[in-house]
Amino acid sequence: MKYQKYRLLIEKLFKRQLTEKQAADLSKWLRSPEDKEGFDDMCHELWVNTPTAANDSVEAAMFANIQSRMDETETEKFSKRLSFYKIAAAALLVFCIGLGAYTYFIRKNMTDRLAEVVETKVEKGQKAQVILPDGTKVWLNSFSQLTYDGAFNQRERRVKLSGEAYFEVTKNRDKHFVVECEGVEIEALGTAFDVKAYPLDSTITTSLTEGRVRVSDKKSGITLEPNQQLIYNKKGNSFAVAEMDNINEADFWRKNILYFHSTPLGDIAKTIERMYDVKVVFASTDLARATFSGTIRNNSLENIFHIISLTYPMTCRFHEDTIYIKHR
Known part of the structure; x- marks a missing residue:
């Protein structure tokens, strides 16, 4: 699997189980020019499913400690939304100098993710x-x-x-x-x-x-x-x-089957308007209240109204994207 070796190392990093040698290997790979497409999403998945022991006060203290060791340019860079690729690299830097404060940066990125x-x-x-x-x-x-x-x-x-x-x-x-x-x-x-x-x-x-x-x-x-x-x-x-x-009536619409049970024509018109992006106009409110029951398998507009007209005396006139319905 792509990144499998480094996936295991990242998982250990998040769990604070990384050895110094493993940290060095991971740091070297993160700094390499190799294409890392999809790496962010992999790290996001690992982070979501990895329990963390640090609380907010500990993380804040860690971040303050790190900031004190960074110049203004670095601080500004870290204050922006970071990819997991950059976070992992920053985490390893902290890990290698013994601060163990990478949780703050990962959680900062997670806050951005949660807002998406x-x-x-x-x-x-x-x-x-x-x-x-x-x-x-x-x-x-x-x-x-x-x-x-x-x-x-x-x-x-x-x-x-x-x-x-x-x-x-x-x-x-x-x-x-x-x-x-x-x-x-x-x-x-x-x-x-x-x-x-x-x-x-x-x-x-x-x-x-x-x-x-x-x-x-x-x-x-x-x-x-x-x-x-x-x-x-x-x-x-x-x-x-x-x-x-x-x-099966629950998902008839997925199979392009229309199912109606004592449904007012006005409600049927709403379904048709959504399905075909048209407008249905009734000549009277009484006509819109008339009901229809049945299953229609051929969903052409003409066929739908033809079948309904077999059970109720009405006629339809099509004009551009509007359908006019009146009593026959």
């Missing part, structure tokens, strides 16, 4: 799949956004969702996986589930296909079993749980 925000945004008419740092797979539906910060996968695994996503969570009993959306949290452990939480929708829907999840707001919560679906009403802060007719 990773955001995946999917536009209307698009879908995306991402793999999180812990190996969890996430499929994002149209007009959705997933966000997490540098603290992800340290004490817990927490993400924020706006829109719809299907999660296949990597098992880790020590670090619960939490999805935040508009005051509601979905907590999972080794689970496959779907969350639909679009800001303009009146509800947040969680559908569980595997494992267990707990859905909660600030006042209460409910634990779901496989094949259950929970609908949270944002306005009334209420929970409603029901069995799914088909366990």
